[in-house]
Amino acid sequence: MELEVVRVLDHEQEQQEQGQGQGQGQGGWQRPTLALTSQQKNLIAQFLLQRSKAGVLPRGSSAEAAKRFNIHKRTAERIWHISKQQIDRGEPVMMQGKAKCYQHKDKLILDGDKFRNMSMLERSTIRKVASKMEPTLAEGKLLYHSMHNIVHIDEKWFYMTKTSDRYYLLPDEDVPYRSCKSKRFITKVMFMAAVSRPLCGPDGEIIFDGKIGLFPFTEQVPAQRSSKNRPKGTIETKPIQSINKEVMTTCLLNQIIPTIKAKWPANASKKIFIQQDNVKPHLRAVDQQFESLASTDGFEFHLISQPPNSPDTNVLDLGYFRAIQLLQDDKQATSVDDLLRNVFTSFEELSPQTLNRVFITLQSCLTAILEMHGKNDYKIPHLNKDRLQRTEGLPLQFQVEEGLVRESLEYLKMPENNTGDTYDIWLLNHDLGY
Template structure:
């Protein structure tokens, strides 16, 4: 801008300019955008007896995803006393009648690690001591083992008795993820009274998954405050951070997801939209948070009409046909 840094700082302090952190978003094809719009519309349902359109509350949808956690950040900011040594860092939602939590919405967090004997002796441990290491690759077999032997049993153990056992497991389109026609998954999918369905969110759409949308960030912010010097301590910190997060935090992110689905429709499937602020804490203190956000009828009509334009080549299939019938399109 041709001015000094102190001038820029003064302008920012006076709100003449504003700081902005810009995140790179996935590039979307036109097919991606159409897929995202269809996905958003399939999560809208008419509200019985109210004459409204609402986002699905997703009480029977489980979101799964993977994330790397690190013992420390590459760089961090510290505030030191004038004579203090610089730090040296190196490394190789449902409630009961009286408000009690029946189900906190968190199924579990599972590590892709293995126990490996140390190949060499060191000052920290003798040769042959079992050490926790990340597995070499999270491939389809690792995902199948985690899903069938950890995630689904955890869902069954924690699922509320009076909740629907027709459960949708939402994942992204990563190659290692199982597809709905996996024979081993199908065998386990209908057991103990449960019926599990694997569904894949639209391609290049982390903003349609609560984990990428905010829940991972919430875990990371807590974990960053904890010190870890080895993998076992890191795992303990991640697990404890996961447990510390409240059901209210998870509920907030699910509501943010619903508002994002509406914003995606407003920009015809794009991702060039800002996450809206819902003032959730104020709502929680006053009228209470809703479980489903209302969707404007005009927005849904306009979105359906856009999808049916000849250049978009989208037929009125069953998944959005019910909305067309409700709106008499």
């Protein structure tokens, strides 16, 4: 396995090298270097895709791309080879990392202490390094956080059947039979879901699918009386109808946290933020006892609460629960065990790409919330993600106008809008020069 190492320097090392390097290099020879950025490689890939016909590149296209973009012909051929592989796998054409040409050494001026706290996967590209450092301010725009170390949790009721449904039948077909004790009391089970943003490697392979797990609130109890289906004393699965803080805390500490530790990528950041809503059974955002119990084995967990009346700030409410529900509705259930099996199967059937798309929509909703000064009377932006995936590729992070962020900060600092919440905006104030 080939590993490319790019060295970075902090401020002190840069000053030392500048002092040692004075007087050197004159009359000497330095090997030429060439490093294409992801944006440049994407432009080359799109240029070649426009000239291809039915997945075949006409003769002379690589030479034409080499002349147009001032690169070697073999570099263009390698970019086309990678693009063709992504097309065959049904993935968007997206170039990441540097082109492998001459060996080189880049020098980046970074905060050394902050850089050392980053995992190896977060250092694979310059763009990832920039996103993990302080917010990037370039050409009047800021980048959203990539959200790879944020776990979204939320609860949802899944029902055995629906009160009303529609079926299309042929004239000689019978109406399907459904039985239920009462349409007002349909059997239901509450699930706690935990997801994070999927993590992809440099070649587009899925390193972590982001699907941490579904955790049903059920219990095993013996049957109190005999029936035609089972004798008395048979262990049955029953839904827990009353979900209090004790049940929620047990699920969080005994199921969600261990599952995160077991599934979390080895080289990813282990400082994890768990985002929840503000329902009463949930723990407080700052719970020292929870953090001390959960933060073991090298992990550091923190609870954060999303703003009130803002379901669109949680990827589960924003669209992922709906996607699970659509798949679960197509599966028949006659018992609680069937319902559990159907929901688990639907959760596994959803692809990591679907989850990643919801995170992209989340960033667009955050911009809309900034424009509305925190209100929720906006329409979810339509991004046409299918077209983006076919052409430019889905972005890792959206940009937001610097002026909009400054305006929102000024709005939050007004006395009538300062409600004493625990959200700390000092870092963003500092980065923008306040």
